[in-house]
Amino acid sequence: MKLYGFPASPNTWKVRAAAHQIGVPLELEIVDLTKGAQRKPEYLALNPTGRTPTLVDGDFKLWESSAIMQYLGSKKKTPLWPDDAKARADIARWQSWHLQHWSRGTTILIFENLVKKIMGIGEPDAKALAQGTELFHQDAAMLDAHLGRHPYLVNDTLTLADFTVVAPLFHAEPAKIPLEKYGNIKRWFGAQAALPAWQETAPRR
Ligand SMILES: N[C@@H](CCC(=O)N[C@@H](CS)C(=O)NCC(=O)O)C(=O)O
Structure with missing residues (x-):
């Protein structure tokens, strides 16, 4: 493929x-x-x-x-996408939430703080940054609370939901995604960042 x-x-x-x-x-x-x-x-x-x-x-x-x-x-049979209707619906729920909500704030911050710099297409726009930051905090608060009760998003085990929702955070530093007060998100992100799957597919800098 x-x-x-x-x-x-x-x-x-x-x-x-x-x-x-x-x-x-x-x-x-x-x-x-x-x-x-x-x-x-x-x-x-x-x-x-x-x-x-x-x-x-x-x-x-x-x-x-x-x-x-x-x-x-x-x-291929995998615990990331278990053969169980409820688990699959739960994963699809988080992927839908990511597309409609979580990716909105993070995409704005990645574009304004990182992509614009790399592409040389101007300075971050203050209004867009404020909007991205507000959207991010709205969604991060809910995500952090969920991760305070569970090690992973679905069924307390690593699934496609985690691979989906964590992805923008790999650019948190250069994109200035304000993670500081979200201890549970940081712990969950750290656990995934340590996986060979993320490290071995990382873009060459
Ligand atoms: N919902 C789509 C989003 C795809 C998307 O926006 N990709 C970006 C890169 S992260 C892209 O190709 N942007 C190029 C463009 O919009 O011209 C997905 O999950 O695959």
Whole structure:
């Protein structure tokens, strides 16, 4: 299977880390977002949204990182995507929350504080930063409370939900994501950051 993606982006990194943990080999095809490769016709033929990542498995093309992770989890028996309807719904719940809520604040902070700097496209916008920070705190408070009661998001064990929700935090430092007061999130993040799956798929700096 081939994954088209950009290694430093959280959406690509988490798919590669989950694939590593599951034990499903993925061949990486780099789509250089800094050069606009996601808007080239040959890439748009795979993924008309012009975003990364995209999985290609034979003649099956799949975009949206959560769907890709679930597909990889179904390819090989794994505790990350247990064969149980309630556990799967619970994982899908956290992935949905990530897409609709958690990724909003974190994406703004990553874009304003990190992407703009790397791309040389100007200074962070104060209004956007304030909005991103407010959204982040709203969601972080709930996440921290959940992680105060549980070591992981679903069934007290590592699943695709953790791989999904933790991903933006790998850029917490340069993106100035304000994690300071969230001790439970920091403990949970630290446990995952120590996994070979994340370390061995980390983008080369
Ligand atoms: N909901 C999508 C989001 C994909 C996404 O926004 N990818 C970013 C990189 S993290 C991208 O390709 N951006 C390029 C662009 O928007 O031009 C997913 O989970 O796969």
